[in-house]
């Protein structure tokens with residue numbers, strides 16, 4: 001589903017952020033991406049979401065080589081992705097419902113279809129009863145769940161999250177991770193960047209570790225024997 005083939009990224013400043021990264025993520029896998037600050041996690045996600053382009057190498061998603069994507073095609077490509085940010089980027093001048101409906105506004109859905117899809121997404125994250133509220137009155141965990149509902153409202157094949165639990169306490173973080181697991185269980189490919197190693201260990205999923213732009217680990221740490 002996702003393939004990085006010898007990918008290098010050097011920013012215009014001359015900073016090397018990724019070096020010769022190769023990896024493959026199958027459809028319906030759930031994978032964590034970890035590493036210290038500055039290791040290249042966000043850069044890898046930016047290449048996947050076509051916010052940045054690789055300096056060398058290929059990023060292939062769903063059989064599509066992103067190097068061959070024209071700028072005008074990028075919005076269409078992104079419709080297959082759900083993107084969750086740490087600070088959820090909700091708009092506080094409109095309701096929870098309208099925030100979740102945003103990605104549908106460009107897709108030409110009828111009003112009725114928008115209502116159906118938004119309510120289905122809010123139901124999945126347990127916030128149907130808050131659709132008319134302004135997100136500013138919600139707790140941090142609830143705001144993040146609205147961000148997740150917005151990311152999945154288009155039923156994307158791939159869900160990408162950059163530090164989605166960064167501001168949350170351990171219990172709320174676990175709830176958010178459980179949500180990601182639910183979406184994964186119904187076939188969504190999920191890639192989550194996080195530096196919360198304890199939380200990652202509890203999830204017992206595949207882990208990719210970056211260090212100074214190199215992929216230094218790809219495996220299942222929790223399945224290995226403890227010494």
Ligand SMILES: Nc1ncnc2c1ncn2[C@@H]1O[C@H](COP(=O)(O)OP(=O)(O)OP(=O)(O)O)[C@@H](O)[C@H]1O
Pocket residue numbers: 011012013015016017035036037038039040041042043044195
């Ligand atoms: N737009 C940019 N221009 C120049 N250098 C950048 C840019 N974005 C990131 N970098 C640099 O690239 C390297 C990797 O950064 P990146 O943000 O991908 O790391 P990260 O693992 O996501 O870190 P964090 O956990 O702190 O978000 C760092 O040295 C960073 O300073």
